[in-house]
Amino acid sequence: xxxxxxxxxxxxxxxxxxxxxxxxxxxxxxxxxxxxxxxxxxxxxxxxxxxxxxxxxxxxxxxxxxxxxxxxxxxxxxxxxxxxxxxxxxxxxxxxxxxxxxxxxxxxxxxxxxxxxxxxxxxxxxxxxxxxxxxxxxxxxxxxxxxxxxxxxxxxxxxxxxxxxxxxxxxxxxxxxxxxxxxxxxxxxxxxxxxxxxxxxxx
Amino acid sequence: xxxxxxxxxxxxxxxxxxxxxxxxxxxxxxxxxxxxxxxxxxxxxxxxxxxxxxxxxxxxxxxxxxxxxxxxxxxxxxxxxxxxxxxxxxxxxxxxxxxxxxxxxxxxxxxxxxxxxxxxxxxxxxxxxxxxxxxxxxxxxxxxxxxxxxxxxxxxxxxxxxxxxxxxxxxxxxxxxxxxxxxxxxxxxxxxxxxxxxxxxxxxxxxxxxxxxxxxxxxxxxxxxxxxxxxxxxxxxxxxxxxxxxxxxxxxxxxxxxxx
Numbered sequence: 001x002x003x004x005x006x007x008x009x010x011x012x013x014x015x016x017x018x019x020x021x022x023x024x025x026x027x028x029x030x031x032x033x034x035x036x037x038x039x040x041x042x043x044x045x046x047x048x049x050x051x052x053x054x055x056x057x058x059x060x061x062x063x064x065x066x067x068x069x070x071x072x073x074x075x076x077x078x079x080x081x082x083x084x085x086x087x088x089x090x091x092x093x094x095x096x097x098x099x100x101x102x103x104x105x106x107x108x109x110x111x112x113x114x115x116x117x118x119x120x121x122x123x124x125x126x127x128x129x130x131x132x133x134x135x136x137x138x139x140x141x142x143x144x145x146x147x148x149x150x151x152x153x154x155x156x157x158x159x160x161x162x163x164x165x166x167x168x169x170x171x172x173x174x175x176x177x178x179x180x181x182x183x184x185x186x187x188x189x190x191x192x193x194x195x196x197x198x199x200x201x202x203x
Numbered sequence: 204x205x206x207x208x209x210x211x212x213x214x215x216x217x218x219x220x221x222x223x224x225x226x227x228x229x230x231x232x233x234x235x236x237x238x239x240x241x242x243x244x245x246x247x248x249x250x251x252x253x254x255x256x257x258x259x260x261x262x263x264x265x266x267x268x269x270x271x272x273x274x275x276x277x278x279x280x281x282x283x284x285x286x287x288x289x290x291x292x293x294x295x296x297x298x299x300x301x302x303x304x305x306x307x308x309x310x311x312x313x314x315x316x317x318x319x320x321x322x323x324x325x326x327x328x329x330x331x332x333x334x335x336x337x338x339x340x341x342x343x344x345x346x347x348x349x350x351x352x353x354x355x356x357x358x359x360x361x362x363x364x365x366x367x368x369x370x371x372x373x374x375x376x377x378x379x380x381x382x383x384x385x386x387x388x389x390x391x392x393x394x395x396x397x398x399x400x401x402x403x404x405x406x407x408x409x410x411x412x413x414x415x416x417x418x419x420x421x422x423x424x425x426x427x428x429x430x431x432x433x434x435x436x437x438x439x440x441x442x443x444x445x446x447x448x449x450x451x452x453x454x455x456x457x458x459x460x461x462x463x
Contacts, residue, residue, distance in 0.1 A: 030386035034393075041394060041427070045401075048418050052411070134407040144401060144413070151397065 027179035035187045042148075042191055046198060049141050056137060063138035064203055066131055071122045072200040075115060076192065082111035083189040086160075090182040093173055101178070102167040108185070109160045115153050119146070142199055149191055156188045226451055230443045233296045237436055240289040243282065252279035254333065257355055257416040260409045264344050271336030271347045280334035287330060290322040297372060300442045303450065304379035310371045317368030321361055328357035359415040360406055362399035369396035388438050391431055398427045 025032065053060045089104030123143075126132075133143040163181040167173045225231065248255040252275045258266075270276065294315070301311040332354030336347050369392050376389030402420045404413035412418040 028386070030390060033387045034390035037390070037394060041398075044423060044426075045419065048412060048423070133404060137411050137413075140404050140408060140411075140413050144404065144419070148397065148400065151400070 027176060027183045031180045031183055035183060038152075038187065039190070042194070045145065045148075046194060049145070049198065052137060052141070059136055060138045061203060063136060063142075064199070066126065067142070067200050068122055069200050071118055072196050075118050076196050078111050078114050078118065079189045079192050082108045082115075083186055085111065086182045086185050090178055093167060093178045094175055098167055098173060101173070102164060105160060105164050105167060109157060109164065112153065112157050112160065112185070116150060119150055145195060145199070149188070149195055152188045152191065156185050159184055226448050226453065227443055227446065229453065230296060230299050233292045233299075234436070234440055234443060236289050237293045237296065240286065240293055241432075243286055247279045247282050252276045252333075254279065254329075257359060257421060258351075259416055260352070260355065260405075260414050262351075264348060267348050267351045268344050271333065271342075271351060272340060273337070276333055277337040280330055280337050283326070283330040284334070287322070287326050290326060291319075294318040294322070296436075296439055296443075299452075300383055300439055300446075301372065301375055302452070303381060303383045303442075303446065304375045305381050306375045306378045310375045314368045314371040314375075317364045317366075317371065321364030321368060324357050324364060325361040326358075328361075329354040332357065355415050356405065359402060359421065362402040366396050366399040369393075369399070383442055384438050388435060392435065395427055395431045398424045 085104045085108035089101045089108060092104055093101035131139055133140045159181045163178050166177055222228070252273070253270075254276070258270065262270075297318075298311050298315060301314060302308075304310075332350040336342065336350055342350075373389050373392035373396055376384045376392060377386060379389075402424055405415040405417075405420050408414045408417065408420075410417075413420050415421060
């Protein structure tokens with residue numbers, strides 16, 4: 001027996017909505033493979049960072065002072081808010097509210113697009129001041145890890161674009177695809193949280 | 204006759220066809236050259252010449268000179284000179300399957316360009332550099348040191364070419380609606396291509412994890428690369444086996460004797 005969304009909403013406070021997707025796993029299973037693997041790979045990279053940090057504590061601590069915690073914190077808020085809009089947008093898509101979903105994803109994209117700009121604001125003065133990747137091991141790690149993450153963010157923005165196109169163009173959006181894009185963006189956000197903690201906060 | 208001509212003029216092989224009449228023989232020959240190629244290279248690079256794992260970029264001059272003029276390096280370079288062309292054959296295996304994918308041909312042409320430049324820069328150049336040291340005696344130590352740097356930096360630092368070609372392969376797999384190769388392989392291929400980017404700092408680091416013998420730029424990259432290389436060829440083999448004969452590029456060709 002299937003229940004309409006209205007009846008379901010009326011039925012309980014929690015509002016058990018019947019999802020528009022089939023199956024128990026949100027998004028494509030291959031994206032889960034990618035997410036878990038990517039987290040593993042970054043995890044190993046972070047562990048190697050910690051090992052070298054342990055061997056060169058003075059150098060790393062001194063170099064970390066040059067990082068701009070304020071911009072890092074703003075980046076964190078930007079990505080977290082973007083993820084929030086992605087989650088709300090995905091839920092709206094599941095509820096069949098196409099235009100709401102599109103608008104929420106657009107907001108998420110706008111916020112996400114601020115990240116690379118903020119990165120450039122951070123990096124360019126540093127590079128100008130001679131704090132390049134070749135300066136010392138800390139900075140090599142810093143630029144490589146944040147650079148790798150930035151590549152993930154840029155790819156995420158492209159994926160968001162495709163999700164938005166799917167939401168706007170088709171009468172029945174591909175929920176699996178929307179969820180897949182959302183999952184990827186959440187992974188990117190999670191990676192940033194760890195990066196922020198390891199490079200900016202851990203002193 | 205081991206095959207028959209169907210109504211639409213296709214030649215199909217029947218059960219019990221001898222291996223030399225297999226329509227996919229071309230792909231299979233190319234495929235089987237790969238384990239041969241890698242085994243040979245493994246022997247040549249590791250136990251024979253100790254080129255691999257990479258020696259330190261911060262090695263002292265006498266050690267560099269001794270390595271560059273060792274007779275084992277001479278044998279290794281001889282074998283490499285003769286065998287490096289097999290890389291082209293190995294890459295052809297990928298491309299036959301990429302052709303089946305529902306993506307723009309741009310991907311496989313870019314793949315081909317990347318693979319070719321990568322093989323030249325990543326295999327031929329180091330072979331020339333180490334070969335110069337091995338085949339020609341009498342170079343100054345400084346020149347040998349430069350050739351040593353040049354060889355290793357080419358070998359490991361040519362990541363840009365491979366970043367391109369593996370990205371093309373990975374994207375093709377992900378965008379392919381024919382499911383020629385599995386989607387998870389597309390993601391793994393993208394990891395492989397991005398791990399090439401982590402190799403970039405070898406140009407500026409002479410020691411530590413980002414040197415050409417370092418944890419990040421070499422060892423962790425190998426942890427990603429080695430299983431991937433084996434897995435991708437296993438998946439390609441399966442794809443070759445499952446490819447319908449009517450889809451083969453040589454499907455329309457048939458021995459003239461069949462018309463008799």
